[in-house]
Amino acid sequence: MPRYEFKEGSSSKFWEITLSSNTFTTRWGRIGTNGQEKTQTFDTSAEAKKEYEKLVREKEKKGYELVGDGEGGDEGDGESGEAASNPELEAAILANPDDADAYLVYGDWLQSQGDPRGELIALQAAALKATGDEAANLKKQISKFLKSHKDALLGELADAEDEEELKVEWHLGFIRSARVGQKDYDSERDVPELVKELIAHPSAKFLRELTLGMASFDGENSYDDVVASLTAALSEQGGSKTLQSLFIGDFEYPDDTEISWTYVNDISPLYKLLPNLRSLRLRGGAVELGKVDLPELREFTVETGGLPLSAVKSIAAAKWPKLEKLEVWFGSDNYGAEGGVDDIQPILDGKGLPNLKSLGLCNSEFTDELCKVLPKAKVLPQLERLDLSRGTMSDEGARILAESAAAFAHLKALDLTENTLTDEGERLVAKLCPSVSAGNQREYDEDYRYAAVGE
Known part of the structure; x- marks a missing residue:
């Protein structure tokens, strides 16, 4: 039975708790006495465990410290999810x-x-x-x-799945893909701890895809602790040879939280632990990428309301020779966006991008400037798809593209949605390539144009 004690001033108290299936027993009182005892029974083991964890957190917040396992007690329901190993x-x-x-x-x-x-x-x-x-x-x-x-397959992870804060897909006996994240504002789930448990779980030893939803609905949604926990768990296993897809920031904005109220921060410690990563998608603000070296990556997407200059430079200098799709949302300077055309010149030159087929330079406040350089960009001839959506393209930008129509004729698709084109601007770009998306335009204001996604 785990035993907690609180000693401060004249207070000298203990608190013990034992969880067994769908019941738990608590005992409390002054240190040196037998105290009082109470047993509670719930409809399911999941409900019992949830309340058990809640009470433990409450005691820890009040200053109680774990001092020992006490006498006896069998925590859990006997189904650990442990697997044989060969x-x-x-x-x-x-x-x-x-x-x-x-x-x-x-x-x-x-x-x-x-x-x-x-x-x-x-x-x-x-x-x-x-x-x-x-x-x-x-x-x-x-x-x-x-x-x-x-219970045998998931062990302690079963509770998180019951509460829809862990969603898994099984393939040939093991978890192939998993999504971890708080469900709603009432959630008390410790997402970093759940991520750690998942990575260490025998059923996830061949995990291929990992998606991280809301880290916290309470206050700022920061992935600092989640990434740290994921990094530590992967490090303990010497990295992952099977994980190929990672999505950090699977939330709806603005329903769950605003995109710039979320903090991705530094993810660079993960690179060396995921040598076979093929898809990396990030959503949120305060993105820091460090020195990117992902030799097997095919797709990279960053969706943000404000991309800092350090991240722009990291993307421009990244080593990902097999990359086929690159999508960058730059955002608004009101929310931390920095950099411009000069800073992404290596991308426009196709430097280190021999396999790039799809390029997205999106959500930008310098879209018209991009229109001026794209017709002669060295990377353009190798592209099949170009995405300039959510930006600030005006009719002037559209006119520049139309004047160099031959440069874009080879494209299979061109996305110009959610810019600031008038009907005339839409007409100018309508036939640049076989498939042009130019609808859903935002109102044009010469004195105040902004990226579609900021806050």
Whole structure:
């Protein structure tokens, strides 16, 4: 039984709590006495654990300190989600995460160890090959299996899934993708701790995609602690060879929070831990990228209301030779946006971007200046898609593009939505390439133009 004590002035008190399935027992009183005892029962183990964690946090906030495990007590419901481990078979999967046969071999071994992931691998492997009624029946079997073995497969993560603050997708017996984040304003979930638990969990050892939602609805939504926790958890495992997609900032603005009230901050410690990362998406303000070296990255997106100059320069100097899509939202100087055309010249020159096919220079207050240099930009001929949406393009910018129409004719798509074009401006750009999106324009004001997304 975990024991907490509070000693201050004339106060000398203890508090103990034991959690078991859907009940917990508390004992409290003055140190040196037996105190009082109370047992509470809940409808589910998830409700009991939630209240248990709430009470512990309340005591810690009041100054109670953990001094020992006390006598006896069995915390938890006995289903830890621990898995058998075979490093040799796991190495075969890590070497080729798309090899279903490697999973099947591992699954046979897991079944011999009584690990439910083994049977789940077999069911999901069969479902990948099945069609028609067989596929439908296997889908039902898998759903039933996941439900009946939830505690064994997820352990302590099951509570977070019940409360919809952890969403997972299973593939060949393991979690393929996961989303972590507080659900609403009533949430008390410790997102950094949940991320740490997820990364360390045996069911997530082959995780391919990770999405981070709201870190906190209470006050500023900062990812500092979440990134630190993710970095620490990955470091303990020597990095991840399987994680290919990372999205930090999966929230709705302005419904959940304003985009500039969210702080991504420094994510550079993650780079060396994710050598096979292929997609990186960031949403929020105060973005710091440091020295970017992501040799396998194919897609990079940063959505912000104000991109600082240091981040602009990091993007311009990044090493990502396999990058195919680059989308940058610059934002408004009222919300910290810095830099301009000169600062992104390496991108316009295609420096270090031999495979770039889609370029987004979005949400900018210098869109007209971009229009002046894009027709002769060295990167333009290799592009298939160009996105200049959410910016401040005026009819003058549209006229410049129209005068160099031949330079854009090879594009498959050009996005100019949410700029400040009039009907005349839209007409000028309408036929620059086979697919031009130029609707949903904002009102033009010569004295006051601003990026579509700021706050």
